[in-house]
Amino acid sequence: MKIFGNKNAQEKPDRNLYGCCDGMVIDLKDSDDDIVSSGILGDGYAVYPRYENIKSPTGGFVVEISSPVKGRVVDITHKPEVMILKNADGLKVLVSFVSFSGSQVYATVRCGDDVAPGDHIADLKLADNNDKAVFVIVENSDSLEKLEIFKGKTAPDKPAAEYKL
Numbered sequence: 001m002k003i004f005g006n007k008n009a010q011e012k013p014d015r016n017l018y019g020c021c022d023g024m025v026i027d028l029k030d031s032d033d034d035i036v037s038s039g040i041l042g043d044g045y046a047v048y049p050r051y052e053n054i055k056s057p058t059g060g061f062v063v064e065i066s067s068p069v070k071g072r073v074v075d076i077t078h079k080p081e082v083m084i085l086k087n088a089d090g091l092k093v094l095v096s097f098v099s100f101s102g103s104q105v106y107a108t109v110r111c112g113d114d115v116a117p118g119d120h121i122a123d124l125k126l127a128d129n130n131d132k133a134v135f136v137i138v139e140n141s142d143s144l145e146k147l148e149i150f151k152g153k154t155a156p157d158k159p160a161a162e163y164k165l
Helices: none
Strands: 016-018 023-027 043-049 061-066 071-076 082-087 092-096 105-107 120-126 134-138 146-149 152-154 159-164
Touching: 023 146, 043 146, 043 159, 134 159
Parallel strands: none
Antiparallel strands: 016 159, 023 043, 023 152, 043 134, 061 120, 071 082, 082 092, 092 134, 105 120, 146 159
16 A cells, blocks of 8 residues: 555646746736837746845855756856756756846856755846846747746746746
8 A cells, every 4th residue: 555645747847937036027028128029039038136135245146046947057148147957858047137237237157056045046246126036038939839938026936937838
C-alpha cells in the first residue's frame, strides 16, 4: 500500500515567470521605454522595485534581483545590461537592466549556472529611489500561445506571469 503517492506520477511543469524583486509589475507595453514597450524584443513585463527597507549601510539603496525562472544562465552582457536564462521549455528569458547605468548592476551568477525562481542573480546599487524598471522579456515569445501578466505587487516567490505553449 502506497501512503505518499505514486513516485512515477508526472509533475506538472511550472509555467510561471516570477517577480524578480519586491515591487510592482506592469505590462511591457505600459512601460516608459519606447523600444521595450514596442514589443520588438518580445513579450513580458516590467518590475518597478520597491525601495522601502533596502537602504544600504553605506548610503543609497541595494535591490537584490532574483531569477524569474528555473533554468540556466546562457549569456550575460559585459556591463551587465542583460542576462539571458533558458528554461526546460526552451524559453529564452531576458532579464534586462537597460534602465540602469552599467556601474549600478552587479551580476552574482556566471554563464552556465543553474538558477531557480528566487535565486539571487544580481544586485542593483542605486544612489536614490529611482523610478526605473527591471524588464523580464521572453525573447522567443513567438513560441508562446499565451502570456498572462499578473499586474500589481510582486515578490521573488510570487508568479508575475503565466505562459502557455
